[in-house]
Amino acid sequence: MSAVQRIRAVARAEAAVLRRNRWLAVATLIMVVFAVALSLAGSAPTGTLGVDMLTVSVASMTTLAVYLIPLLALLISFDAVAGEADRGALGLLLSYPASRAEILLGKAVAHVAALSVACVVGFGVAGGLAVALGGAGADSLWALARLMGTSVLLGAVFVGLGYVLSSLAGSSAAAAGLSAALWLVFVVLYDLALLAAVVLDGDGGFTRSAFPWVMTANPADAFRLWNIAGSDTVAVAAGMTGAADALPRWAAPASLILWPSVAFWLARAAFRRVEP
Amino acid sequence: MTPLLCHDVFKRRSGTAVLDAVSLAVAPGARVALLGHNGAGKSTLIKAVLGLTGIDGGTIAVCGDAPGSGPARRAVAYLPEAVAFQGALTGREVLALFAGLAGERRADLGALLDRVGLAAAADRRIATYSKGMRQRLGLAQVLLGRPRLALLDEPTSGLDPVSRHDLYAIIDDLAAAGTAVLIASHALTELEARTDRIAILRQGRMVADDTLDALARAAGLPIVLRVRAAETGAADRIAAETGGARINGTSIEIRCAAEGKMRALHRLSGLGPAVADIDIAPPGLEDLYRHFSGGMS
Ligand SMILES: Nc1ncnc2c1ncn2[C@@H]1O[C@H](COP(=O)(O)OP(=O)(O)O)[C@@H](O)[C@H]1O
Ligand SMILES: [Mg+2]
Numbered sequence: 115m116s117a118v119q120r121i122r123a124v125a126r127a128e129a130a131v132l133r134r135n136r137w138l139a140v141a142t143l144i145m146v147v148f149a150v151a152l153s154l155a156g157s158a159p160t161g162t163l164g165v166d167m168l169t170v171s172v173a174s175m176t177t178l179a180v181y182l183i184p185l186l187a188l189l190i191s192f193d194a195v196a197g198e199a200d201r202g203a204l205g206l207l208l209s210y211p212a213s214r215a216e217i218l219l220g221k222a223v224a225h226v227a228a229l230s231v232a233c234v235v236g237f238g239v240a241g242g243l244a245v246a247l248g249g250a251g252a253d254s255l256w257a258l259a260r261l262m263g264t265s266v267l268l269g270a271v272f273v274g275l276g277y278v279l280s281s282l283a284g285s286s287a288a289a290a291g292l293s294a295a296l297w298l299v300f301v302v303l304y305d306l307a308l309l310a311a312v313v314l315d316g317d318g319g320f321t322r323s324a325f326p327w328v329m330t331a332n333p334a335d336a337f338r339l340w341n342i343a344g345s346d347t348v349a350v351a352a353g354m355t356g357a358a359d360a361l362p363r364w365a366a367p368a369s370l371i372l373w374p375s376v377a378f379w380l381a382r383a384a385f386r387r388v389e390p
Numbered sequence: 391m392t393p394l395l396c397h398d399v400f401k402r403r404s405g406t407a408v409l410d411a412v413s414l415a416v417a418p419g420a421r422v423a424l425l426g427h428n429g430a431g432k433s434t435l436i437k438a439v440l441g442l443t444g445i446d447g448g449t450i451a452v453c454g455d456a457p458g459s460g461p462a463r464r465a466v467a468y469l470p471e472a473v474a475f476q477g478a479l480t481g482r483e484v485l486a487l488f489a490g491l492a493g494e495r496r497a498d499l500g501a502l503l504d505r506v507g508l509a510a511a512a513d514r515r516i517a518t519y520s521k522g523m524r525q526r527l528g529l530a531q532v533l534l535g536r537p538r539l540a541l542l543d544e545p546t547s548g549l550d551p552v553s554r555h556d557l558y559a560i561i562d563d564l565a566a567a568g569t570a571v572l573i574a575s576h577a578l579t580e581l582e583a584r585t586d587r588i589a590i591l592r593q594g595r596m597v598a599d600d601t602l603d604a605l606a607r608a609a610g611l612p613i614v615l616r617v618r619a620a621e622t623g624a625a626d627r628i629a630a631e632t633g634g635a636r637i638n639g640t641s642i643e644i645r646c647a648a649e650g651k652m653r654a655l656h657r658l659s660g661l662g663p664a665v666a667d668i669d670i671a672p673p674g675l676e677d678l679y680r681h682f683s684g685g686m687s
Contacts (some may be wrong), residue, residue, distance in 0.1 A: 116493045119490055119493060119495070120490060120491050120493070122490065123486070123487050123489070123490020123491055124487065124490075124491070126486070126487070126490070127476070127479060127483060127484070127486075127487040130478070130479055130483055131476055131478045131479060134478040134479070134515070135478045201473070201474040201475070201476075202470055202471065202472050202473045202474060203470070203473055203474065203475060203476075205437065205440070205442050205468070205470050206468055206469075206470050206473055206528075206531075207491075208440075208442060209440045209442065209463060209466065209467075209468040210463060210488065210491035210492055211460055211463040211464050211491070211492065211493065212491045389442065389443055390437070390442050
């Protein structure tokens with residue numbers, strides 16, 4: 115019981131910080147602005163594909179989320195350990211009867227909750243707008259809900275990875291640099307490297323058997339695959355039916371559901387090695 | 391159970407010993423000043439007691455428990471050197487965080503903030519606090535839940551004299567309620583001297599651990615008698631009689647060991663009305679500290 119109390123104490127303080135320094139408001143605003151802009155911009159070809167506007171909107175927002183959510187998650191988390199160390203407050207925090215896992219969990223609760231608010235509000239407003247302008251069906255509403263849910267999972271992954279870097283970096287500045295590098299690797303370079311491998315391999319063994327699995331192992335790609343393969347209409351709208359078909363349906367969800375635990379486990383291991 | 395027992399503690403950092411055979415005991419209600427120059431190993435010793443850093447030899451027991459263990463963490467309170475709190479939070483919010491971590495659900499935060507003089511600033515952001523106010527907030531979290539052992543690392547550095555006295559008044563109360571208090575400091579001031587015992591670290595070695603009086607005796611530093619002669623002519627005679635040195639027209643300074651003090655006074659009283667006044671100055675704190683901690687700075 116007291117572990118819960120300690121986690122709640124940390125979460126409450128972190129949540130107050132996020133509210134007070136406007137992080138929550140700014141992140142939510144960013145999500146709303148980008149989501150609305152993208153779903154309106156993507157609405158032009160609706161008629162030709164024969165799908166409702168919300169479907170197109172979700173496909174556009176999925177592409178946006180792959181870039182934006184890891185970025186916001188890293189921005190919120192990179193300072194979690196390094197910042198305390200820089201302030202000289204880490205030793206004090208660790209002198210209390212709270213385990214390192216409890217401290218990280220408390221921070222994660224607040225950070226993931228803040229990201230969830232930003233995602234749900236941002237996608238909700240844009241989705242609502244799409245529904246008002248172009249209608250929606252049960253399938254596309256379900257796709258919107260899945261986008262929100264998977265966004266929270268994707269955010270949790272990168273919050274955890276941000277803690278790993280924050281623990282390893284030793285200073286806030288170094289943690290910020292490492293976070294930028296991590297974002298680049300997961301969101302941009304990984305896909306580029308895969309693309310290069312596929313081009314070099316032609317129609318060889320890698321392209322046919324290994325490629326889809328290697329792709330799903332990246333949480334950002336798993337997020338994309340889950341959202342797109344999960345709905346035929348979204349896949350049509352995104353023009354991305356082929357890649358998803360090669361995998362069993364559970365692969366992408368399994369990857370995205372496992373990743374937050376993996377990231378958190380790594381974060382705990384890294385934090386344990388920090389000597390204040 | 392003794393709140394703090396360190397025996398033969400040894401710690402190496404990148405090849406050199408930063409703690410070398412350090413032994414220290416702090417009893418309930420005792421206030422011990424841990425003195426030493428910067429880099430002497432004070433913070434390292436405190437971190438070792440908290441279990442934040444490991445040791446390479448010897449033993450440390452906090453109320454009989456291993457450093458960093460659950461029971462040990464519940465028994466200690468810590469005020470880090472130069473701590474800064476999250477500036478976006480208010481003093482009350484930070485204290486609520488620590489109360490939650492300590493499992494002190496019923497702690498009266500308002501009363502604690504009042505005790506350290508932060509009642510008026512309790513709901514202001516910490517970013518607006520002065521250095522002294524932050525230090526007070528740090529002290530408020532030390533007072534949470536009646537710790538058995540309080541470890542204060544340079545609690546008065548950067549504080550004005552009034553704040554220092556306030557801080558020591560709170561420390562005295564804490565000790566009076568039975569908490570063992572260890573105060574690290576890089577100087578020996580009147581406030582540290584008012585502690586019950588003084589332990590001095592010098593390059594990782596404990597070179598002194600005793601009461602101020604005993605340390606003064608052990609150091610054998612001279613007592614200075616300042617004598618004022620009744621008239622100019624008498625000054626030279628007094629200096630000659632007592633082996634002192636004339637420092638201006640009518641003043642003579644006599645340096646003698648503590649044991650020689652009475653003999654010097656007898657001789658002075660024998661000089662009758664030639665002596666107008668006598669002032670006895672025991673060795674200064676500065677002299678004493680310098681003697682044990684080994685020159686420099
Ligand atoms: N994190 C660290 N890594 C390596 N050396 C350190 C570290 N912290 C302190 N030291 C070294 O250990 C010695 C003791 O430092 P410290 O305990 O901070 O001294 P004090 O608190 O008495 O000023 C110094 O020589 C210092 O350079
Ligand atoms: Mg120090």
